[in-house]
Amino acid sequence: MESVTDDSVxxxxxxxxxxxxxxxxxxxxxxxxxxxWEAELDLASFGGDVxxxxxxxxxxxxxxxxxxxxxxxxxxxxxxxxxxDEETDANNGNVQxxxxxxxxxxxxxxxxxxxxxxxxxxxxxxxxSFMEEVELEIKHLQQLxxxxxxxxxxxxxxxxxxxxxDRSRAARKEPPNAHLFGFSKYIMILTHSGKLFxxxxxxxxxxxxxxxxxxxxxxxxRDHPALGSGAELLLVSNSTELVWLDGDDGHQxxxxxxxxxxxASRKSTxxxxxxxxxxxxxxxxxxxxxxxxxxxxxxxxxVTITGDDSLLIKYLNPNLFGLxxxxxxxxxxxxxxxSVLHVSLIDSVAGRIIHRARHSHATGPVxxxxxxxxxxxxxxxxxxxxxxxxxxxxxxxAVGMHSLNPWKRPSWTSSRSSFDxxxxxxxxxxxxxxxxxxxxxxxxTAHGITPQSVLVGMETGQIFKLTxxxxxxxxxxxxxxxxxxxxGLMMYSPLVPVYNRPQAMLTYNRTVENLNSISTAxxxxxxxxxxxxxxxxxxxVRMTPAKSFDLLPSDFNxxxxxxxxxxxxxxxxxxxxxxxxxALQTAWK
Numbered sequence: 001m002e003s004v005t006d007d008s009v010x011x012x013x014x015x016x017x018x019x020x021x022x023x024x025x026x027x028x029x030x031x032x033x034x035x036x037w038e039a040e041l042d043l044a045s046f047g048g049d050v051x052x053x054x055x056x057x058x059x060x061x062x063x064x065x066x067x068x069x070x071x072x073x074x075x076x077x078x079x080x081x082x083x084x085d086e087e088t089d090a091n092n093g094n095v096q097x098x099x100x101x102x103x104x105x106x107x108x109x110x111x112x113x114x115x116x117x118x119x120x121x122x123x124x125x126x127x128x129s130f131m132e133e134v135e136l137e138i139k140h141l142q143q144l145x146x147x148x149x150x151x152x153x154x155x156x157x158x159x160x161x162x163x164x165x166d167r168s169r170a171a172r173k174e175p176p177n178a179h180l181f182g183f184s185k186y187i188m189i190l191t192h193s194g195k196l197f198x199x200x201x202x203x204x205x206x207x208x209x210x211x212x213x214x215x216x217x218x219x220x221x222r223d224h225p226a227l228g229s230g231a232e233l234l235l236v237s238n239s240t241e242l243v244w245l246d247g248d249d250g251h252q253x254x255x256x257x258x259x260x261x262x263x264a265s266r267k268s269t270x271x272x273x274x275x276x277x278x279x280x281x282x283x284x285x286x287x288x289x290x291x292x293x294x295x296x297x298x299x300x301x302x303v304t305i306t307g308d309d310s311l312l313i314k315y316l317n318p319n320l321f322g323l324x325x326x327x328x329x330x331x332x333x334x335x336x337x338x339s340v341l342h343v344s345l346i347d348s349v350a351g352r353i354i355h356r357a358r359h360s361h362a363t364g365p366v367x368x369x370x371x372x373x374x375x376x377x378x379x380x381x382x383x384x385x386x387x388x389x390x391x392x393x394x395x396x397x398a399v400g401m402h403s404l405n406p407w408k409r410p411s412w413t414s415s416r417s418s419f420d421x422x423x424x425x426x427x428x429x430x431x432x433x434x435x436x437x438x439x440x441x442x443x444x445t446a447h448g449i450t451p452q453s454v455l456v457g458m459e460t461g462q463i464f465k466l467t468x469x470x471x472x473x474x475x476x477x478x479x480x481x482x483x484x485x486x487x488g489l490m491m492y493s494p495l496v497p498v499y500n501r502p503q504a505m506l507t508y509n510r511t512v513e514n515l516n517s518i519s520t521a522x523x524x525x526x527x528x529x530x531x532x533x534x535x536x537x538x539x540x541v542r543m544t545p546a547k548s549f550d551l552l553p554s555d556f557n558x559x560x561x562x563x564x565x566x567x568x569x570x571x572x573x574x575x576x577x578x579x580x581x582x583a584l585q586t587a588w589k
Contacts, residue, residue, distance in 0.1 A: 013053040013072055015043055021050055021072060021082070035068055039082035040093025047075025047193070047211045069096075076195040076211050077102035100206075102191040104536045108217065110188040111521040111530070112231035112247045113224040114200075114207070178202050181551075182446070182524030183542065186247060187532050188233065190218040196235075198250065201530065201540050208250040213237070220247075277351025284327040285342065291322035291368035291375065296522055298448035299372055307483030309401040314373035315394035315424035317416070319348045322375055324366045331360070339363045341379055343390070349418035355426045357390065369440040369454060376454055376471065378437040387433040389496065391471040394424040427473040432495050435459055441518030443529040443545045450526055453545045455518050461511030463518065463533055465504045465543065470496055512537045525550055 012024045021043060024036045035057075043049065052073035072080040079099040178184040186207060189197040194214035198207040215238045222232040231247030244253040281287070304312040323344045328337040341362035345354040361383035368377040375392040439457035443450070443465075454466040475492040476484060498504075514535035521530045523542070527550045533539045 013050045013055075013070060015049050019043065021080075035084055037082070037084035037094055039072070039080065039095050041080065041095055041098075043074070045209065045211055046078045046080075047195070049075050051075050075193070077105070077191070077193040078195075100195075100197070100209075102193045102195045103189065103197065103534075103538060105192045106189055106517070106534050107192045108190040109517065109519040109532060109534070110218060110220045110233075111223065111519070112186045112188055112220060112233070113182070114184065114186050114248050115225045115230050180524070181528070182522070183528075183530070185521060185530060186231070187519075187540070188218065188220070188247070189534075190216070196233075196245075196250070198247070201532070204540070210245075210250045212243070215239070216243075222247075276349075279346065279351060279353070281325060282327065284329075285325040286327065287323065288326050288364055289322075289324040289366040289368050289377070291370045291377070293318055293320070294371060294442065294444050294520070297371055297444055298446070298522075300448035303399075304395075305487075307481070307485070307487035307489070311399040311404070313396040313398065315396045316373055317347065317354075317418070319418060320345055320354065320370070321348055322346075322368050322370055322377070324368060324377065326362070326364065326366070339382060341366065343368075343377060345375065345392075345394075347418045352418070354423060355392070355394070357392075357428065359388075359390075362388075365436075365438065367437050367440040369442050371442045371444075371452055374468070376440065378433060378440065380436065387436050389431045389433045389437070389471060391429055391431065391468075391473050393427045393473050395427070396424055429471070429473040429475065429492065430494070431471055434495070434498050438515050438535075439518050439533070441520055441531070441533075443531075443543070444520050444522045445526050445529060445545075446522045446524060447526050450529075450546045455506070455520070455531065457512075457515040457518050457533060461507070461513055461515050461535075461537075463506040463512070463515070463531070463539070464498055465506055465545065466496065467504075467545075506531065506541055506543055507539060510539070512539045527551065 013021065015021055019040055019042055021039045021041065022036070050072050054071040054073075055068060056070075057068040067084065069081065069083040072082065074080060079101050081096040081098075082094050083096060084094070183202050185201045187197075187199040187201050189199060190212075191197070192214060194216065195209060195211050196218065197209045199205070200207045212235055216235040217237075219234040219236065220231070221234045221244070222230075224231055232253065233245040233247050235243040235245065237243075240257070242256045244255070245251065246253055299314075299316055302314055302316060304314060306312060323346055325342045325344075327340055327342070329340045330336075331338040338361055341359040343357045343359070345356075346352070347354055359379060359381075361381055362379040363382050364380065366377060366379045368375065370376070373394045375394075376389065378387055378389045380386075381388050433456070436459035437456055438459055441455035441457070443453045443455065452468060454468060454471070456464040456466050458464060469488060469490055472489065475490055477492045480489060480491055512533050512535050515533055515537075516535045517533065519532045519534075521532075522528075523530055525548075527544045527546065527548050529543050529545060531539075531541050531543055
């Protein structure tokens with residue numbers, strides 16, 4: 001509940017029932033007539049209560065009922081505008097508009113793939129039998145035939161096809177092939193106020209939402225439909241309460257609490273965590289950033305082929321994570337303390353520090369991103385007054401161009417142990433970025449074939465696609481040799497080219513206010529990455545890091561392709577008939 005006071009009026013907003021919020025005014029004297037009205041909405045989905053209220057009554061004539069408006073801030077940070085104005089549509093329950101302001105304060109983002117069709121949802125209720133699977137495939141075939149017939153009817157009608165495209169754009173619906181290409185995703189968003197949203201990315205609509213509470217953390221236990229079930233979410237509270245939700249509609253599937261019995265005789269207390277390793281940080285050092293591998297990263301090749309046909313073996317350790325700490329240390333020859341940044345790469349299995357870097361005069365914000373065998377991080381250099389970006393690459397070793405043949409093989413094993421004392425060799429280079437960096441991300445694809453790019457969220461609210469060639473630590477500082485040119489290396493340049501490459505701006509002419517995080521997911525198409533960025537605003541886009549090499553362009557001439565196929569088919573049957581006729585004539589001679 002919330003009360004708003006004026007010089008002579010007290011407004012009181014409170015929950016009347018689970019679906020009604022009541023506004024009541026109390027006046028001192030007879031300066032204004034008291035007013036009271038109710039706003040009908042599902043308060044349970046907005047946190048269950050009113051936390052703050054802002055009221056205004058512009059028309060306050062004496063001896064008349066004033067027309068008042070109230071903005072209610074609910075427990076989940078949603079804004080509700082309600083009024084006692086007679087012009088307000090009664091069908092809306094005196095609610096003029098609703099704004100989900102909690103989306104401006106996002107805590108966690110995850111991606112899931114929902115069941116797309118009603119047929120698929122019906123099949124996911126249980127694991128289908130053989131006959132049910134046959135019926136399911138028949139229904140899918142019927143849907144395919146209907147789509148082909150609809151497509152063929154509008155294929156040669158350019159006007160109707162263009163009208164269909166315009167209508168779909170106006171309605172902001174998903175493209176018909178979104179599920180086939182893996183574009184149909186739910187972006188699961190948990191806000192700091194404790195509200196969980198499922199946003200259908202391609203349609204820019206909220207599929208479902210639920211208030212769970214600010215004490216919960218969000219995890220995804222199954223990100224796609226499988227084994228007779230849909231995508232599954234897990235909510236973990238500070239009191240170790242576990243809640244499983246259906247990702248398709250948000251319904252609760254199961255719940256458990258610490259100390260509950262598991263099975264017939266074993267209890268959860270039998271499973272106890274023990275300390276495997278520890279790294280002691282100095283008291284003055286403060287952890288300000290961490291990084292880890294993407295949950296669904298795929299490595300296509302374990303080596304890097306150089307221009308002279310040599311091989312650099314990548315250090316591929318999925319247990320590696322980055323840790324950035326900052327502390328004030330006395331500078332050499334000066335009594336004043338300076339800020340020092342330490343960046344460490346740690347093996348999470350053995351607790352061993354693989355690599356450590358030290359940067360003086362470094363302050364926040366520090367942003368980090370890692371993938372495969374490389375790490376990129378940025379910081380603000382307080383001495384030079386600029387943003388600096390550091391790129392690291394880790395390698396296990398190298399194989400010469402003549403060291404790989406049928407008679408001579410390099411000695412390496414297909415398995416790796418985190419307790420192996422052999423350390424990788426690290427290549428490192430620093431670069432200057434022309435603007436402040438607020439977030440870093442990395443593109444991911446289904447099979448890892450497409451070259452990765454670093455997504456840089458800038459203070460200006462734009463997202464820049466930075467190809468790793470521009471920040472490759474293997475860049476030579478001397479003029480390129482023919483072998484280096486053949487490999488595609490670039491000569492080292494400390495300044496990252498940003499403003500002379502406007503085509504690399506994912507946001508184009510738009511900005512994302514207070515951009516603070518970038519999340520990515522892979523689509524079924526190898527060329528495509530799904531990108532979601534958020535701050536005060538939310539931004540979603542489909543991008544192709546190396547152009548769309550596995551998808552026909554929108555202006556492709558489908559009619560000509562069909563005519564060519566029909567022509568080849570007619571020529572094939574005609575040639576077959578002529579060949580049979582000639583063979584028959586030859587046999588009669």
